[in-house]
Amino acid sequence: VQLQASGGGLVQTGGSLRISCVVSGHISGAYNMGWFRQAPGKEREFVAAINWRFGSTHYADSVKGRFTISRDNAKNTVYLEMNSLKPEDTAVYLCAADYSIATISEQSYEYDYWGQGTLVTVSS
Numbered sequence: 001v002q003l004q005a006s007g008g009g010l011v012q013t014g015g016s017l018r019i020s021c022v023v024s025g026h027i028s029g030a031y032n033m034g035w036f037r038q039a040p041g042k043e044r045e046f047v048a049a050i051n052w053r054f055g056s057t058h059y060a061d062s063v064k065g066r067f068t069i070s071r072d073n074a075k076n077t078v079y080l081e082m083n084s085l086k087p088e089d090t091a092v093y094l095c096a097a098d099y100s101i102a103t104i105s106e107q108s109y110e111y112d113y114w115g116q117g118t119l120v121t122v123s124s
Contacts, residue, residue, distance in 0.1 A: 001113045021035075057104075
């Protein structure tokens with residue numbers, strides 16, 4: 001299983017950006033797909049996750065109402081639409097796949113496969 005994230009870039013405060021994660025391999029075995037982020041000098045934190053089969057979603061409080069996670073099963077792709085971006089959203093965004101448990105988890109150790117990340121920079 002390989003995950004390839006893309007779509008990051010530089011955006012102004014209040015702007016929008018959509019990042020993508022293409023999954024190759026045995027995607028049908030995945031329970032959930034998640035987005036995490038890691039800013040310089042900070043720990044990796046959960047952003048959002050989606051159940052691959054049923055489409056149920058879960059968000060971190062810090063992005064609720066601003067970010068939307070979605071998936072396209074036909075394209076094996078997960079998206080993160082980010083609106084009303086703030087400088088504190090600046091980070092490397094990583095996608096991850098959970099093949100172990102059906103319940104959406106915010107814990108990074110629950111996820112089995114990781115992409116390389118895409119950098120999102122929000123200027124003030």
